[in-house]
Amino acid sequence: MIRLVRVELLKLRTTRLWVVLLGIAVLIPALIVVAVLATPGRDPQSHALHELSTVADVRQLLAVGGLAATLALVLGATMSTTEYRYGTAGVTYLATPRRQRVVTSKMVAAAPVGVVYGWIGGCVPLLVALLWFAIRSRTVPLDGSITTQILQMGLQALFAAVMGVAVGAILRNQVAAIVGLLVWVTAVEPIVSALIPVTAKWFPFSGAAGAFSDQTSRHLFGRPTAAVLMAVYVILAWAVAVWLERRRDV
Numbered sequence: 001m002i003r004l005v006r007v008e009l010l011k012l013r014t015t016r017l018w019v020v021l022l023g024i025a026v027l028i029p030a031l032i033v034v035a036v037l038a039t040p041g042r043d044p045q046s047h048a049l050h051e052l053s054t055v056a057d058v059r060q061l062l063a064v065g066g067l068a069a070t071l072a073l074v075l076g077a078t079m080s081t082t083e084y085r086y087g088t089a090g091v092t093y094l095a096t097p098r099r100q101r102v103v104t105s106k107m108v109a110a111a112p113v114g115v116v117y118g119w120i121g122g123c124v125p126l127l128v129a130l131l132w133f134a135i136r137s138r139t140v141p142l143d144g145s146i147t148t149q150i151l152q153m154g155l156q157a158l159f160a161a162v163m164g165v166a167v168g169a170i171l172r173n174q175v176a177a178i179v180g181l182l183v184w185v186t187a188v189e190p191i192v193s194a195l196i197p198v199t200a201k202w203f204p205f206s207g208a209a210g211a212f213s214d215q216t217s218r219h220l221f222g223r224p225t226a227a228v229l230m231a232v233y234v235i236l237a238w239a240v241a242v243w244l245e246r247r248r249d250v
Contacts, residue, residue, distance in 0.1 A: 004096060004105035012079060012113065021075050025068040025121050032064045033128040052129060055141045059149055061125050068121025069157040070185060072114040074178055076164025079106050080241075081174035099245040103169050107238060110161040118157030122150035156212040159230055163204065166237035170244055193219070201226075204233040 012018055037052075052058055080103075083089040096102050126146065133140050164181060171177040185205050193200035197219045201207045210226030221229060 001101065001105060001108070004101060005109045008079065008106050008109035009113075011082075012075075012109070015082075017078060018075055018113070021071040022117065022120065025065075025071050025117055026124050028067055029064045029121060029124050030128050033061060033125045034132070036061065037129065037132050052133070052140055055143050055145060058126070058129065058140060058142065058146060061129060062122055062146070062149055062153075065118075065121035065123075065125050065153060066156070068117040068153070069114075069160040070182070072110075072117040072157040073160035073164040073181055073185065075113065075117070076110045076161035077168035077177040077181055078164075078174060079110055080165050080168030081172060081177050084172045085174050100242040103166070103238065103241050103245060106169070107162045107165045107234075110165045111158050114158035114161030115154040117161070118154035119150060121157065122153040126150070152212045156209075159208055159234070160205070162234055163237055166234070166241045169241035170237070201229075204230075208233065 052061065083092055092102060093099060126140075129140055164177075167181055168174070168177045171180065189200075189203045189206045193203065193206055200219045201210065201221045207221065208226055208230040210220040211223050211230050220226065
């Protein structure tokens, strides 16, 4: 299994997509942070996010790095679908006939990649803010919760990357997998959750959010339950992907 995971990481390293997505994960949050910090509030006397006067402000600013999880989701989907897009799935399964091992190795390989994306997504807004205020000879309020939030963003991106691999293996078509996942995450879950709040905690991505945040919501499960839900969705997605792979031709 270790050898298969190394092979999957090698496949990923030899493509440019992960670099492009990582660049987007760095550039867009950085630009958003600069825009927020450079735009003063309407009332100079009122509390404004651009001043970062509290740790809560910093935590709110770090949230823009959540884009990295979405990009990790896309990258995970391509790790599975690229095999079918370029016709290498047959060679892969000839080398490793046990298809469940291939699916598992892809999901395991996606996990550390997702963590790195999440950590970078969380660190970029913080580094930009620190540099911004350092130039102005000011400090940014920090405490241990900032580190915790960045670690949680890594976990969130890990979950996204692993789920992306499983969904990609289920759908096989790269466009369908990427577009379907993006529509689901950015439109279906938010809209349905807004219309029927009780459903939010049962969705895979919005429901798992309870495991990535210290803030409690009456519409989400607490951290332990949300973590269990997250594990259930990963196992279920893996099982469906393996079941379908065993029954379909390459």
